[in-house]
Amino acid sequence: xxxxxxxxxxxxxxxxxxxxxxxxxxxxxxxxxxxxxxxxxxxxxxxxxxxxxxxxxxxxxxxxxxxxxxxxxxxxxxxxxxxxxxxxxxxxxxxxxxxxxxxxxxxxxxxxxxxxxxxxxxxxxxxxxxxxxxxxxxxxxxxxxxxxxxxxxxxxxxxxxxxxxxxxxxxxxxxxxxxxxxxxxxxxxxxxxxxxxxxxxxxxxxxxxxxxxxxxxxxxxxxxxxxxxxxxxxxxxxxxxxxxxxxxxxxxxxxxxxxxxxxxxxxxxxxxxxxxxxxxxxxxxxxxxxxxxxxxxxxxxxxxxxxxxxxxxxxxxxxxxxxxxxxxxxxxxxxxxxxxxxxxxxxxxxxxxxxxxxxxxxxxxxxxxxxxxxxxxxxxxxxxxxxxxxxxxxxxxxxxxxxxxxxxxxxxxxxxxxxxxxxxxxxxxxxxxx
Numbered sequence: 001x002x003x004x005x006x007x008x009x010x011x012x013x014x015x016x017x018x019x020x021x022x023x024x025x026x027x028x029x030x031x032x033x034x035x036x037x038x039x040x041x042x043x044x045x046x047x048x049x050x051x052x053x054x055x056x057x058x059x060x061x062x063x064x065x066x067x068x069x070x071x072x073x074x075x076x077x078x079x080x081x082x083x084x085x086x087x088x089x090x091x092x093x094x095x096x097x098x099x100x101x102x103x104x105x106x107x108x109x110x111x112x113x114x115x116x117x118x119x120x121x122x123x124x125x126x127x128x129x130x131x132x133x134x135x136x137x138x139x140x141x142x143x144x145x146x147x148x149x150x151x152x153x154x155x156x157x158x159x160x161x162x163x164x165x166x167x168x169x170x171x172x173x174x175x176x177x178x179x180x181x182x183x184x185x186x187x188x189x190x191x192x193x194x195x196x197x198x199x200x201x202x203x204x205x206x207x208x209x210x211x212x213x214x215x216x217x218x219x220x221x222x223x224x225x226x227x228x229x230x231x232x233x234x235x236x237x238x239x240x241x242x243x244x245x246x247x248x249x250x251x252x253x254x255x256x257x258x259x260x261x262x263x264x265x266x267x268x269x270x271x272x273x274x275x276x277x278x279x280x281x282x283x284x285x286x287x288x289x290x291x292x293x294x295x296x297x298x299x300x301x302x303x304x305x306x307x308x309x310x311x312x313x314x315x316x317x318x319x320x321x322x323x324x325x326x327x328x329x330x331x332x333x334x335x336x337x338x339x340x341x342x343x344x345x346x347x348x349x350x351x352x353x354x355x356x357x358x359x360x361x362x363x364x365x366x367x368x369x370x371x372x373x374x375x376x377x378x379x380x381x382x383x384x385x386x387x388x389x390x391x392x393x394x395x396x397x398x399x400x401x402x403x404x405x406x407x408x409x410x411x412x413x414x415x416x417x418x419x420x421x422x423x424x425x426x427x428x429x430x431x432x433x434x
Contacts, residue, residue, distance in 0.1 A: 125173070143160065147160070201222060204233070240280060240281070242277070246272045254307065254309070340352065341407040355390045357375060372430070375392075391404065
């Protein structure tokens with residue numbers, strides 16, 4: 001067996017040394033040859049002349065090269081050791097509890113490439129965090145690698161002194177200034193970050209979150225940042241809504257001297273105006289939260305409708321059975337009739353048979369509404385004749401006329417008739433009778 005590989009050979013050689021020479025095997029001083037029960041060390045040349053025993057296996061155990069680096073020095077030697085502990089023991093190198101040993105290559109291989117055992121010495125350093133100091137050991141070359149190896153989680157916003165790329169050295173004082181987590185809700189997104197800032201406004205500035213107009217935050221911009229804080233940015237916008245309501249126009253009456261009495265015409269058409277209300281609507285993050293009246297004004301004033309009523313008096317003549325009469329106005333009225341006996345006044349009453357003007361009731365006296373026909377005026381009613389407006393009545397209002405009769409010749413009336421107002425024209429005239 002040579003270098004761990006078993007081979008069956010046929011040879012004419014008679015000694016161990018001759019066989020090895022025949023196989024081209026050169027031994028180093030640390031190599032060992034085992035033939036049967038005999039262990040032959042390579043430096044013992046005479047031992048290689050040991051006769052070959054065909055019944056005994058021949059084993060060649062070569063020493064393999066190894067490098068050991070520790071404490072700034074590197075030693076190389078040949079060894080039969082196959083474990084790190086044995087190699088370090090042969091190299092007389094001790095390892096502390098925090099030191100690290102790294103192996104490059106295969107310690108069990110006879111490969112001519114030597115294995116390399118590297119001992120990295122741990123150095124102590126002190127970690128300061130949240131007011132506490134902890135002594136740690138590391139073999140890492142830099143502060144950042146040492147913290148990573150120690151399982152220390154760092155966030156991008158955390159502060160470390162000295163810097164992460166600083167070289168480690170024994171007794172180094174390392175300080176971690178922890179950032180605090182903060183959540184920012186803005187524009188429909190949730191941002192989670194960490195910061196050293198102490199005020200809400202500074203955090204938003206770092207995130208390049210800009211407030212415009214009436215935007216606000218909760219907490220306020222100058223509020224101190226609490227532990228695991230949540231900042232909400234509220235976007236505020238306003239819109240104006242215009243509501244319109246019509247303004248009804250007013251109808252005004254205006255005398256028209258060119259138009260005959262009891263006629264009317266439109267002198268100016270009316271037009272509705274427009275009243276506008278400006279409503280201010282406030283939105284927060286796109287949702288309406290309030291609305292109020294901002295301004296109310298007349299955008300378009302209404303235009304009055306002007307109706308002209310006639311004030312022109314025209315004297316006309318009407319032929320009647322009693323002869324022609326002059327009249328200046330014709331009214332369409334509901335005619336009824338009455339007498340002293342039907343007027344509702346007891347005969348025992350001192351004013352029985354007396355009109356409102358003190359006249360004795362008789363045919364030819366008519367009762368009118370003085371607001372329509374002046375008392376004392378003469379009228380002509382077709383089928384009745386000429387009457388004198390000398391009485392009034394509780395039921396005689398507006399376009400009503402009550403035709404007077406004597407008790408012995410009462411004729412009942414109840415129909416619409418034309419009533420002619422005879423001259424002279426009175427001084428006071430109601431030109432706009434309803």
